[in-house]
Amino acid sequence: MKTALGLATALIALAALPALAQHTHKVIPAAAVVDVPDDAVKAGDDFDRYVNGAWAKTHAVPSDRSWVGTWADLQAQALAQSRTLVEAAATEGAPVGVLYASYLNQPARDRQGLRPLHGWLADIDTIRDGPALANEIGRLARIDVAGFVLPAIGEDDGRPGHRVLSLRQGGLGLPDASAYQASEGAGRARRDAYRTFLIAMLASTGVAQAEAGERVDAVLAFELRLARAQVSREVERDAAHSYHPMSVRELEARIPGFAWHRWLAGLGAARVDRIIVPQPEALRAQAAVVRATPLPVLRDHLKLRLLSTYSRYLDADTTAARFDYFGKALRGTQTEAPAWRRGVELVTNLLPETLGRTYAARYFPAAAKHRARAIAESVRAALVARVSEATWLSETARREVREKLQRTRLHIGYPDTWPATPAAVLRDDRLVENVAGIHAWRFARAVAELDLPIERDEWTSPVSVPNAYASASANEIIFPAAVLQPPMFDPSADPAANYARLGATIGHELSHLFDDQGRHYDATGQLRETWNAADVRQFDVKVHALVEQLATYTPLPGEHVNGDLVIGESLADLAGVQAAHDAFLATPGAVAEGRRVADRRFFIAWAQLWRSTYRPEYLRTLLHTDAHPPGAVRLSIVRNLDAWYDAFQVKAGDRLFTEPAERIRIW
Incomplete structure (x- = not known):
């Protein structure tokens, strides 16, 4: 039986929404195939x-x-079509409309600032050893925060029709090791923008700017070492060599130094005993990087993963800092998309x-x-x-x-x-x-x-x-x-x-x-x-x-x-x-x-x-x-x-x- 969404409020605060007029969207016509070539170039050239x-x-x-x-x-x-549906749902207090309204409710987001994250940030601060770190990485993965290893549940390639838990590499904010080492041009500008974003995130938790810079540099050094241990995207897509099923006991023996049982407990998957490890040797190297990194750096890394993931849902200053990196530096966009579009995208995703x-x-x-x-x-x-x-x-x-x-x-x-x-x-x-x-x-x-x-x-x-x-x-x-x-x-x-x-x-x-x-x-x-x-x-x-x-x-x-x-x-x-x-x-x-x-x-x-x-x-x-x-x-x-x-x-x-x-x- 399907379970309905529970609602804490029966009505939407309409002030959080734009005017709920009937929106019209541009319907793209069935484009006729018109043979109007650019006479300045030959088809065979370009x-x-x-x-x-x-x-x-x-x-x-x-x-x-x-x-x-x-x-x-x-x-x-599609977004314009969905907007019509989402805003109609908002007037009715339907779940889709409530989620959309909460995104558009910028006054509430500004008032709250980082408060919604305080509980998770405090939990990270309590980490005192490797097992506790593994457990917290697992707990945060449940809310879509990526540590150095990511859980993925999907179909088992060796047993069609059955599901299985797989491990994926993660924990980076730049594409690969070369991006962390860029020293000039566009690559250096992107790296600098990422560093600036991370400093802003850490400083928002109350850390002084100078200290935040030093701590972010330590995190960047950790991410570089992690990136060097990871396989390339080309290797990662190799299906034939990325299927290595093993039990939890085998996982702990082959990739030691990380408390896998505590990680699984944090995921809420303590009973799982069949796991697919796509690249065991690479994961072993990544676990070694984690093991060799000071705990304060690992706590900062986890905090920054949390802040980065949820920065789009926070106050205006935080979302602006996020846009400077993810929007301007990575995508070249100069202005943020309108709030309605971002809200509809959120509803579409969730x-x-x-x-x-x-x-x-x-x-x-x-x-x-x-x-x-x-x-x-x-x-x-x-x-x-x-x-x-x-x-x-x-x-x-x-x-x-x-x-x-x-x-x-x-x-x-x-x-x-x-x-x-x-x-x-x-x-x-x-x-x-x-x-x-x-x-x-x-x-x-x-x-x-x-x-x-x-x-x-x-x-x-x-x-x-x-x-x-x-x-x-x-x-x-x-x-x-x-x-x-x-x-x-x-x-x-x-x-x-x-x-x-x-x-x-x-x-x-x-x-x-x-x-x-x-x-x-x-x-x-x-x-x-x-x-x-x-x-x-x-x-x-x-x-x-x-x-x-x-x-x-x-x-x-x-x-x-x-x-x-x-x-x-x-x-x-x-x-x-x-x-x-x-x-x-x-x-x-x-x-x-x-x-x-x-x-x-x-x-x-x-x-x-x-x-x-x-x-x-x-x-x-x-x-x-x-x-x-x-x-x-x-x-x-x-x-x-x-x-x-x-x-x-x-x-x-x-x-x-x-x-x-x-x-x-x-x-």
């Missing part, structure tokens, strides 16, 4: 500028944003199922679901056909991939079974307590469900967020309602647009199930190798060629794309656009005006999907941390498709021209 150059000239990045583009437009539209149910009913008609599923099935069929024709792969391996594709569950729009809503007490003048209470409820529920079978018809991806994802362990892809609207998808739009945007995105997600990581899972979702050694060698050669191609792009001066980091997304982009193109050409009337015209419409719609402009600070952050390449790089994957060359008359000598024998051909 396909992004050729298609999107005119758009870029008239779409500067607003001061409160870090980038603009098609996906950013989808996000803005109460996704409550908001999502209303969102789907309001904005996702049955006809859209039916048409989106039809496109998905046609793209799946095209991908199965491509796999069948990939003769470089053994017939046994191709049969395994086809079986996986045919068994993949397609979730479109919203779940058949909605997850339970948090049973947390909410008040319109207690934002920190609201946030912590919801996090604690969710984590406790996840722990309680560790022994229960996974409900396949229930998924937690926010329905009101334009996103999509694939799960190899569940063998499923999920497309929430918010992504299934213009300009991504419109049932009445030109098929070229629907297939080049939604179809390619569906193909992208499906192909993740057998990309460089997904291939390690079988059709049931179990981590099990189904390719032989020759298959793997052939695949690795193709993957390496794409990694090298990606490394030729320099989105910023001196900043190359890290092919090893983005290879999974790029493999999926290539497979997705190929399968969608096949499926599009198979639709009735697709080539009525001629093949070249049809192909141009398709590839232009694809390029429009990825049009984007970034602030340099944000783009630099993405290049170092994000597994997704920038939009201009993603859309240029078409340089590996013969049809693109014919459609735009791309010839030898053009910058994107790739000799036919060197074009990446996988599926």
Whole structure:
């Protein structure tokens, strides 16, 4: 039985809300595929500028944003739609509205200052030894505060349908070790901004400015040592070498010096005795760093993790200090987003199922679901056909991939079974307590469900967020309602647009199930190798060629794309656009005006999907941390498709021209 949210107040203090008028939001039209190239550039030299150059000239990045583009437009539209629903809920005193009101209640937040955190800060001050430290790291993890190790509860790669507790590395405020050592340029500016933010946080607890600086420097030195012990993002995504199940006793023997049993007790998971450790040797090194660090530094580090996590929910001065680092330094934004937008984002993140149910009913008609599923099935069929024709792969391996594709569950729009809503007490003048209470409820529920079978018809991806994802362990892809609207998808739009945007995105997600990581899972979702050694060698050669191609792009001066980091997304982009193109050409009337015209419409719609402009600070952050390449790089994957060359008359000598024998051909 689902438990309803308990409410401490029946009415919302309307003074905490903006005027609750009926908001109108900009509905993005089903963008027609208009072939209006930028005559100043050839398609074969810069396909992004050729298609999107005119758009870029008239779409500067607003001061409160870090980038603009098609996906950013989808996000803005979904937020505006959600705002209408959230503010209606606020007038009714519904849980979604109470949480939103507590975010907008800045007077209450200013009055309270740091008081909502005093209890946790005092608990940190009582830490006198390693076991107490481990226990407190566990307790804080329940409210989303990251110590050097993070708990993650999800599907067990070795036992499909079962949940398991996994360990993840954490505890850093900068991307990696090199970021802590930056001594000049943009890297130094980012590091300095982080230091300034941490000093402000520690000083807000009553520590003198000079002393705060010294203590923060000690914390930064600790984080640098921790970063050096951690594995890179490229290694972290390696599924085949990141599955090491062990008991708590084995964990304590292999990674000594940290009181794992006390950490589990702090998590509220003392009964757990099966844990996945992705990189045991790296975690052993990280635990050694913690063990060798003075306790006062570790207490300060934990305090700063708490303050950093909850700074967005505190008084205006604290949130301003946070914005200077996370907004200006990391993303390049010059002004804070309006409060309503930040409040809606909070509701979306913390109460996704409550908001999502209303969102789907309001904005996702049955006809859209039916048409989106039809496109998905046609793209799946095209991908199965491509796999069948990939003769470089053994017939046994191709049969395994086809079986996986045919068994993949397609979730479109919203779940058949909605997850339970948090049973947390909410008040319109207690934002920190609201946030912590919801996090604690969710984590406790996840722990309680560790022994229960996974409900396949229930998924937690926010329905009101334009996103999509694939799960190899569940063998499923999920497309929430918010992504299934213009300009991504419109049932009445030109098929070229629907297939080049939604179809390619569906193909992208499906192909993740057998990309460089997904291939390690079988059709049931179990981590099990189904390719032989020759298959793997052939695949690795193709993957390496794409990694090298990606490394030729320099989105910023001196900043190359890290092919090893983005290879999974790029493999999926290539497979997705190929399968969608096949499926599009198979639709009735697709080539009525001629093949070249049809192909141009398709590839232009694809390029429009990825049009984007970034602030340099944000783009630099993405290049170092994000597994997704920038939009201009993603859309240029078409340089590996013969049809693109014919459609735009791309010839030898053009910058994107790739000799036919060197074009990446996988599926």
